[in-house]
Amino acid sequence: xxxxxxxxxxxxxxxxxxxxxxxxxxxxxxxxxxxxxxxxxxxxxxxxxxxxxxxxxxxxxxxxxxxxxxxxxxxxxxxxxxxxxxxxxxxxxxxxxxxxxxxxxxxxxxxxxxxxxxxxxxxxxxxxxxxxxxxxxxxxxxxxxxxxxxxxxxxxxxxxxxxxxxxxxxxxxxxxxxxxxxxxxxxxxxxxxxxxxxxxxxxxxxxxxxxxxxxxxxxxxxxxxxxxxxxxxxxxxxxxxxxxxxxxxxxxxxxxxxxxxxxxxxxxxxxxxxxxxxxxxxxxxxxxxxxxxxxxxxxxxxxxxxxxxxxxxxxxxxxxxx
Amino acid sequence: xxxxxxxxxxxxxxxxxxxxxxxxxxxxxxxxxxxxxxxxxxxxxxxxxxxxxxxxxxxxxxxxxxxxxxxxxxxxxxxxxxxxxxxxxxxxxxxxxxxxxxxxxxxxxxxxxxxxxxxxxxxxxxxxxxxxxxxxxxxxxxxxxxxxxxxxxxxxxxxxxxxxxxxxxxxxxxxxxxxxxxxxxxxxxxxxxxxxxxxxxxxxxxxxxxxxxxxxxxxxxxxxxxxxxxxxxxxxxxxxxxxxxxxx
Ligand SMILES: Cc1cc2nc3c(=O)[nH]c(=O)nc-3n(C[C@H](O)[C@H](O)[C@H](O)COP(=O)(O)OP(=O)(O)OC[C@H]3O[C@@H](n4cnc5c(N)ncnc54)[C@H](O)[C@@H]3O)c2cc1C
Numbered sequence: 175x176x177x178x179x180x181x182x183x184x185x186x187x188x189x190x191x192x193x194x195x196x197x198x199x200x201x202x203x204x205x206x207x208x209x210x211x212x213x214x215x216x217x218x219x220x221x222x223x224x225x226x227x228x229x230x231x232x233x234x235x236x237x238x239x240x241x242x243x244x245x246x247x248x249x250x251x252x253x254x255x256x257x258x259x260x261x262x263x264x265x266x267x268x269x270x271x272x273x274x275x276x277x278x279x280x281x282x283x284x285x286x287x288x289x290x291x292x293x294x295x296x297x298x299x300x301x302x303x304x305x306x307x308x309x310x311x312x313x314x315x316x317x318x319x320x321x322x323x324x325x326x327x328x329x330x331x332x333x334x335x336x337x338x339x340x341x342x343x344x345x346x347x348x349x350x351x352x353x354x355x356x357x358x359x360x361x362x363x364x365x366x367x368x369x370x371x372x373x374x375x376x377x378x379x380x381x382x383x384x385x386x387x388x389x390x391x392x393x394x395x396x397x398x399x400x401x402x403x404x405x406x407x408x409x410x411x412x413x414x415x416x417x418x419x420x421x422x423x424x425x426x427x428x429x430x431x432x433x434x435x436x437x438x439x440x441x442x443x444x445x446x447x448x449x450x451x452x453x454x455x456x457x458x459x460x461x462x463x464x465x466x467x468x469x470x471x472x473x474x475x476x477x478x479x480x481x482x483x484x485x486x487x488x489x490x491x492x493x494x495x496x
Numbered sequence: 497x498x499x500x501x502x503x504x505x506x507x508x509x510x511x512x513x514x515x516x517x518x519x520x521x522x523x524x525x526x527x528x529x530x531x532x533x534x535x536x537x538x539x540x541x542x543x544x545x546x547x548x549x550x551x552x553x554x555x556x557x558x559x560x561x562x563x564x565x566x567x568x569x570x571x572x573x574x575x576x577x578x579x580x581x582x583x584x585x586x587x588x589x590x591x592x593x594x595x596x597x598x599x600x601x602x603x604x605x606x607x608x609x610x611x612x613x614x615x616x617x618x619x620x621x622x623x624x625x626x627x628x629x630x631x632x633x634x635x636x637x638x639x640x641x642x643x644x645x646x647x648x649x650x651x652x653x654x655x656x657x658x659x660x661x662x663x664x665x666x667x668x669x670x671x672x673x674x675x676x677x678x679x680x681x682x683x684x685x686x687x688x689x690x691x692x693x694x695x696x697x698x699x700x701x702x703x704x705x706x707x708x709x710x711x712x713x714x715x716x717x718x719x720x721x722x723x724x725x726x727x728x729x730x731x732x733x734x735x736x737x738x739x740x741x742x743x744x
Contacts (some may be wrong), residue, residue: 180589186572191639205593209709240660242653243622244633244635245633268654269636269652269653269654270653271637272619272635272636272653273623273635273636273651273653273669274623275619275620275623276588276592276620276621276622276624276626276627276670277587277624277626279562279624279625280616280623280624282629284707285587285589285707285708286589286618286620286706286708288618288619288620289617289619301613301711303618305613305617306617307507307513307614307615307617308614308617309523309618309716310513310715310716311513311515311713311714311716312618312712312714312715312716313710313711313712314710314711314712314713314714315708315709315710315711316708316709316711317707317708318706318707325505330642330645333599338676344652347580353661354631355632355662356633356634356660356661356662357660357661357662358658358659358660359648359658359659359661360658360659360661361653361656361657361658362656362657362659363653363655363656364655364656368655369654369655369656370654371654371655372654372655375743375744382638399744408731411677411678414604417638417652417672417673418652418656418657420672421510423533424533424534424614424672425672431743432737432741432743432744434594442509442510443509443510445695446509446695449716452741452743453737453741455561455733455737455744456722466724467722467723468719468723468743469722470720470721470723471722471724471725471733471736471737471741472516472722472723472724472725473724473726473727473730473733474724474727475727476727477532479727480597480727480730483730484730484733485729486704487730488744491734491738491744496740
């Protein structure tokens with residue numbers, strides 16, 4: 175029996191979230207007195223997982239799995255969990271992991287808890303804290319099944335170094351045509367942009383920007399901080415920015431280290447989506463904007479004056495600190 | 497084409513979230529309930545299939561009698577028939593099982609659910625439902641077209657989108673993007689009158705088998721005061737972000 179963790183990769187490289195879920199799996203393994211096995215799909219260099227407490231990697235290499243396919247990936251992880259006799263399976267909460275998780279849970283007859291933010295407690299059954307009501311609350315949730323699937327919220331546990339000696343093993347899951355009921359025809363990824371899910375910093379702007387033509391400075395600020403860009407809902411509804419950038423209760427959740435909100439009022443639906451971010455900065459002309467109550471740092475000022483200056487200052491800062 | 501839309505009855509997005517009974521239950525006092533926003537996009541897309549391609553659209557909710565105003569609203573928007581599985585929803589697996597029974601019995605070609613409900617945010621019902629009935633599944637679906645037995649969909653993923661082809665029967669987890677916000681349907685008087693005559697069938701639940709249980713709740717710690725920085729002193733902001741917040 176070991177804790178199984180699915181460590182995601184992109185273009186052969188493990189993602190940062192993979193090290194976070196590995197750290198979390200190691201935390202659980204320590205609580206339960208067992209080891210950690212990671213399963214990777216088409217990842218090339220997996221050695222670094224040994225820094226985060228992984229004891230064994232099951233490496234799956236398959237052309238058929240070159241594009242993400244929820245059902246087939248769920249089948250891979252199911253077979254890995256059975257092989258390892260894993261009672262706990264840990265995944266991230268990337269869009270792909272969230273897509274796959276319910277399929278995996280049914281395959282394994284497992285209880286699934288999404289959006290977990292802490293290590294489970296084991297004194298009275300198996301309980302884990304998760305966010306609920308779109309980050310307006312936390313819920314202590316117990317899982318009663320023999321096998322458990324946990325989805326760890328991004329950036330909630332962090333990276334914990336924990337050196338281990340790693341063994342690697344090729345793993346050949348059996349996949350049938352039935353696992354490929356859907357065909358991915360094309361993938362349209364914003365190649366040179368940081369995605370909101372992977373970003374350490376998100377620069378978000380709202381209706382206060384007045385129009386899509388003013389996003390140049392938002393992009394530039396994002397460029398300086400290697401950040402992703404995001405927006406409030408009306409901005410994407412009006413077509414100023416793509417829907418995929420809209421954050422909040424009905425958009426994407428953001429749990430980054432730094433969230434800078436420019437010309438966003440801070441409506442409850444927006445704040446719900448970003449409350450898990452560690453540091454929030456607001457720039458708004460209106461000192462009464464509700465965002466000031468939710469932010470850590472605030473500037474009352476006109477974005478059109480503040481942002482260009484901030485870009486210059488940050489460039490200087492970067493130049494002196496790199 | 498027969499379409500089933502799964503509707504979750506959730507607190508309005510502006511609701512204050514509180515708990516009662518020693519923090520074990522959501523406090524519904526003074527809370528307005530609405531159609532889960534992700535489901536509302538799905539319902540509107542279903543109405544499009546009804547109007548343009550002659551589909552029939554049924555809706556289903558797992559929940560008590562208190563969900564009926566939400567169900568009536570869906571009928572007023574134009575759904576043909578409603579089903580309510582008469583049990584309290586306790587966890588995603590239980591809800592998916594109840595929905596799977598309705599979906600199977602009705603032999604639906606397409607089942608539309610929301611990517612997640614905005615109350616418990618489990619994000620598991622559509623996928624579990626698909627697996628339980630052996631249908632194809634597409635999550636975070638932002639565009640859906642169906643010709644004959646073939647569906648073409650666009651799904652949102654981290655940092656982009658992908659286009660998917662698949663066949664019916666299909667379950668989707670839908671969200672904003674499936675239709676434009678401005679196309680969301682609001683019931684009109686005629687719809688409301690007609691909704692009164694439409695069938696609302698009460699279904700006995702299968703079982704209350706659950707895998708998980710929300711045992712208690714807590715609210716986040718109250719946040720400290722914001723540190724205000726003069727717009728002419730951006731160096732201070734950079735210094736705080738670097739030294740205090742360790743964010744840059
Ligand atoms: C069911 C439902 C779900 C929703 N879900 C979401 C969601 O997920 N995400 C979301 O964001 N919203 C959501 N909303 C909408 C939400 O209620 C607000 O309408 C929205 O967040 C407001 O966006 P905004 O702050 O960009 O615009 P506004 O409210 O118009 O605010 C613009 C702000 O910009 C400031 N400003 C103006 N000019 C400048 C300037 N030159 N410099 C600096 N500041 C300036 C103003 O002072 C103001 O505070 C939802 C609403 C509903 C009903």
